[in-house]
Each structure stands twice: as C-alpha cells, then as structure tokens.
Amino acid sequence: xxxxxxxxxxxxxxxxxxxxxxxxxxxxxxxxxxxxxxxxxxxxxxxxxxxxxxxxxxxxxxxxxxxxxxxxxxxxxxxxxxxxxxxxxxxxxxxxxxxxxxxxxxxxxxxxxxxxxxxxxxxxxxxxxxxxxxxxxxxxxxxxxxxxxxxxxxxxxx
Amino acid sequence: xxxxxxxxxxxxxxxxxxxxxxxxxxxxxxxxxxxxxxxxxxxxxxxxxxxxxxxxxxxxxxxxxxxxxxxxxxxxxxxxxxxxxxxxxxxxxxxxxx
Numbered sequence: 418x419x420x421x422x423x424x425x426x427x428x429x430x431x432x433x434x435x436x437x438x439x440x441x442x443x444x445x446x447x448x449x450x451x452x453x454x455x456x457x458x459x460x461x462x463x464x465x466x467x468x469x470x471x472x473x474x475x476x477x478x479x480x481x482x483x484x485x486x487x488x489x490x491x492x493x494x495x496x497x498x499x500x501x502x503x504x505x506x507x508x509x510x511x512x513x514x515x516x517x518x519x520x521x522x523x524x525x526x527x528x529x530x531x532x533x534x535x536x537x538x539x540x541x542x543x544x545x546x547x548x549x550x551x552x553x554x555x556x557x558x559x560x561x562x563x564x565x566x567x568x569x570x571x572x573x574x575x
Numbered sequence: 576x577x578x579x580x581x582x583x584x585x586x587x588x589x590x591x592x593x594x595x596x597x598x599x600x601x602x603x604x605x606x607x608x609x610x611x612x613x614x615x616x617x618x619x620x621x622x623x624x625x626x627x628x629x630x631x632x633x634x635x636x637x638x639x640x641x642x643x644x645x646x647x648x649x650x651x652x653x654x655x656x657x658x659x660x661x662x663x664x665x666x667x668x669x670x671x672x673x
Binding site: 474480486529530533534537539 | 590591592593594595596599602603625626627628629630631632633634635
C-alpha cells in the first residue's frame with residue numbers, strides 16, 4: 418500500500434495550531450470534513466471514537482510520531498491524513514517524547530488488513546531517517562505532498 | 576566468551592494481526608530483557624524493542640516470524656515473546672474497541 422492509497426492530499430496540514438491531544442485530533446478530522454472526505458455530521462462521532470481508542474493506550478509510537486485512528490461505519494474505504502506540529506504535542510507517547518508528526522486513519526468496520534498495510538507503509542517509510550526528518554521539517558502542505566509522492570516512488574531507502 | 580543465542584518460530588495468532596496495541600506489548604516485554612532481540616520476516620528485520628521497526632513488518636494474521644535473540648538472557652527472552660504470540664497478545668480478553 419502507498420501513501421496515495423489512503424492519504425487525502427487536501428487534508429494535509431503543515432502547521433497545526435492545537436497544543437494538546439484532543440485538539441490535534443479535532444483539527445485533523447476537521448480538515449477531512451473540509452476536504453469533503455467525511456461528512457460534517459460524522460465529525461463528533463469520529464473524534465470521540467479516536468479519543469476512546471487513545472484511552473486504551475497511546476498511539477504515539479516513538480520518534481515523534483503518532484498514528485491516532487479508529488474504525489467508523491461512515492467510511493467505506495481507508496481514509497487518512499498527515500499533519501505536522503511545529504512545537505510538538507504531549508501525546509503520552511511510548512517513549513515519552515513530544516509528537517510532531519501525525520498520521521490519522523479512519524477504517525471501515527470490516528477491513529483490519531488495510532489498516533495493517535497502512536501502518537506497515539507508514540512505519541517502513543519512517544524507518545528511513547532522512548525521510549522522517551524531511552517530513553518533520555516540511556514547510557508547507559505542498560512540501561509534504563511531494564515527500565509522500567517521492568516515498569511512494571521509492572526515492573527513499575527500503 | 577561467546578554470547579548465548581536463541582531462536583524461536585512464531586505465528587501471528589490473534590485475528591487482527593500486529594497492529595499498534597499488540598506491538599506495544601511486544602516491545603515493552605522485549606525491553607525487559609538485556610538480550611538483543613530481532614523479529615525476522617523473510618529478509619526484513621526489526622529490533623523487537625522498537626515499535627516503529629516492528630510495525631514496518633506488517634504482521635497479518637497467520638503470518639510466521641523468526642525470533643532471534645543474543646545475550647545472556649536470550650533463551651528466556653524468546654520464550655517470553657513466543658508465549659505472548661501464542662496467547663494472541665491477550666486480545667480475546669480485551670476485545671471490542673479497536
């Protein structure tokens with residue numbers, strides 16, 4: 418699976434304003450509403466579902482990266498977005514570090530395989546330190562789009 | 576003095592595969608051992624103490640991995656990790672919310 422298969426380009430954000438976990442999730446889900454990928458009517462329910470998943474254990478997987486996610490009946494295929502926080506946000510990450518790179522995923526109820534393939538792709542690309550650093554330093558949504566495209570075309574290692 | 580080595584073949588037994596929660600448990604358990612532990616799938620290798628590296632293996636249900644440990648507690652480490660795989664990461668007890 419490639420980034421292009423699940424990341425909504427119009428929802429990419431290079432400068433999140435939120436400074437806490439709930440704020441980041443709200444801002445990213447709102448961007449998906451504005452991009453037309455999810456309905457405004459589902460906004461609150463999706464935010465709540467992602468927050469309750471976080472209560473089971475943080476999705477801050479280390480190295481300044483978090484993957485907040487949920488299943489939700491309103492989507493019929495995997496919907497994702499990417500965002501960067503300049504300051505970094507306390508996300509209760511496993512390694513205790515602040516998080517500044519977020520991948521948000523909303524999956525259909527019955528497709529755990531796609532969720533795993535998206536996680537695999539995100540993690541495999543981020544194992545390349547150059548890609549990870551470039552992404553965190555991206556100045557605009559357009560820069561992020563380009564980096565994801567380069568990663569999809571195997572222009573970073575592995 | 577050569578380091579003790581141990582290996583074990585394991586299968587992803589839980590039906591949702593190696594997503595973030597099982598992998599967090601795995602990395603946490605692996606971190607309790609001094610041994611260097613790697614999880615191997617074909618030619619891909621991941622440090623068992625790194626959530627990011629483990630996620631990059633993309634463990635679908637039913638897939639097989641090789642655990643390789645090196646260090647004084649290598650045998651105990653692969654034993655403990657293999658047990659966690661066999662128990663399906665306790666997912667059946669904590670089912671429902673994803």
